[in-house]
Amino acid sequence: MPKTVLIVDDAVFMRNMLKDIFAAGGDFQVVGEASNGVEAVEKHKELKPNLTTMDIVMPFKSGIEATKEILLENPKGVIVMCSALGQESLVMEAIEAGAADFIVKPFKAEDVLAVVRKVLGEG
């Protein structure tokens, strides 16, 4: 049974890249996408994915806020932050809020897969 994934990022470029990475991974199924934090919270509630990748700086609601809200509602949610260099403090904030792990942009497919497999207990 493939793990379901929700991709949250405001850039289509990034979303497509992540979709490709998960497709290549074989054991994942991207079930939804969100382009901002508000959408992310809604989609997470609706789709209850096994895993969510979360961009940090997004319009309307940051990935941090979205992460906090999602985890408040669903503490078992597994969220991996997608950060850029320079967002360390934001990443730590997300970790404090309960994010499972993080990846640093620009990322490579095998690293993304390794991290998400670890947090899903398949490492």
Added chain:
Amino acid sequence: MDMSKYRALFVTESREHLEGISKALLTLEKTPADRPALDALFRHAHSIKGMAASMGYDPVATMAHKLEDLADMARRGVPFDAEAVELWLEGGDWLGDAVSLVEGGREADLALPTLMQRILGKAAQMTAAAPGAGSTTFPNLAAVRAPSGTTQPSLPVTAAAGTTDARLPAVAAAPSATPTGSLPAVGPQATVMLPAVGAGPGGTQPTLTLSAVGPREFDVEVRISESAATPHVRAFLVHKRVTEKLEVVQMTPPLADLKRGTLPERRLRMRVRGTLDAVSIQSMIKALTDVADCLVTDTEKPAPAAATAPGPRPAPADLAARTVRVRTELLDELIDSVGEILLARARLHALSIRLDDPDLGDLADEFNRFAQGLHERVMSARMHPVSLLTDRLPRVVRDLAKKRGREVDFTVEGTNIELDRAMLDELHDVVLHLVRNAVDHAHEGGEARVAAGKPATMHLTLAASRDRDHVLIELHDDGQGMDPERLRASAIDKGVITAEAARLLSDQQALELICRPGFSTAQEVSDTSGRGVGMDVVLSTVEHLGGQLLIQSVVGKGTSFTLRLPLTVAIIRVLLVSAGPTDAVYALPLHRVESALDFQPAELLHSHGETLYPLGDEIAPVHDLGPLLGHAVEPWPASGTVVVIETPFRPLGVRVDRILGQQEVVVKPLGMPLSQVPYLSGAAVLADGRPAYILDVAKLIAVTPQSAHREVA
């Protein structure tokens, strides 16, 4: 979600961040590239942004966000110039005002200032100056995504309906502000800088086993992989995961350092306590991304291969993580409860004596010890370092000195001296006023100073120190000093005092004239020290706190103001007296009582409608407490005691029927309408359970017409 309950926390924490910003900016003004200061700016702005956004204070979040961008660009190597510092200072001020609006429940009035345009302009300029601007295709932190022709703030700006000025001006005007934003590129090497994963052997999901024994302590050393792009964040994640299963007793580097981005040698050392065994801890940590190695040593077993000898247990380094935030009101309630306990203690003691029961006496003594201990602890919880008061002052001095074109070297000493929180709150305006006064009035101006043979820079020192059960806060300047003769003349001019009275004042008393209401020696009312709080308010605040204000000044040499303050205010010692036909008990704050004399009606003097009495070396007005409090006016009684009360300008005598003794009482604030009575400063429940009003005698006399007195019978 109801956010209103977070408002107070938002206000408090934002102010802390704003102080942090102030400090960082002072550093940056001197050292524009100071990385820790830039990091601090970024972090504080980010925190305010996060809180404001959570609260829905969008203009605040937007301002913090844009300021954060400026700091972030500076962190990436774009010079942080004087203009950037200035914009930050102004932005910080705006944020301060915004926080005050929020505090006053006026968040609907929040609207972005025009300053925002200048900040955005600066951001665009810094973006253009950024090395490799626009060469990355990744969206990043400072990116302001503004599709051509539209204005889209990166944070929602949902100001009150109709306030269009809360909208962000377009940024896209700057040609370089491409969608890739204002961050410089990560650089070509970044494309291969990737976290390597799976360094740990096995990589199997650890099975966490509970050991049969109770909690044990372990030393854990974790090395983060060389390939991890942000090792300190990795370490932070390790710490977080560990805290989910174990108690972290101590950590090197401390959490605060990790948050600041420090992880020397990519190594994290922790002393942990819990019921897991060493193998489980190790496999749990090794399963985390980018953990290159992990060594776990049981502290209770000899550890032959342990890289770090445990040694004596170090002091908890991450104290910040071990503190909790408590509302000041809660502390007030706590002190109230402790006060009740102290009073019960006194009653218990009295009871044990009355019943003459040795067991009860022992119990009373024990109770006494516990109550004292509790009292001390609660009091210490209310103590805060003076830095709370002084942290923002360097900025105030800097701004004001700049405005006046004067040079001031401002030093703060003894900031770790602690004072009751309630007192610090009240002293804020007082200290601010004194400091501003010094820059405004004590400073002669650079040229005049040089002409007088002094360096152009005025030295201003604020020093806090402990003097037994008092705290001294001294502000000293080497400015022009105050001339008693000029003060006398000025006071006469302003009608504060008659020429005759002025002549009688000693030079020291003349200095004290500046504390009279309506007095100000400033040639002109300046926009800072000339308005709002005056020296009269400074004096009355200090006295209200049970403190004293000492003024020393030498013409041409300088002035110092010394505030002598009790450590705490909530519990005071009072002199209990009785007065009036009902033998009612009143409490006079002991710190205002100078002495007590036997009342001799024959010594009463009458002059110009005032009744005077010899109080030690001086002859000063005397009043009878009973009539003052509205009891029937009768001729002066033949006996009693005159209590000599200190007031700012001369002593006062108050005749009371009897002195009942001294007592430590908890001051309870009065409710309406009694709180409106100016001469009642509070109430207290006495050890025997009777209530007593605490009187402010000076005020009582001020509000009572000089009518109560008449000739001796």
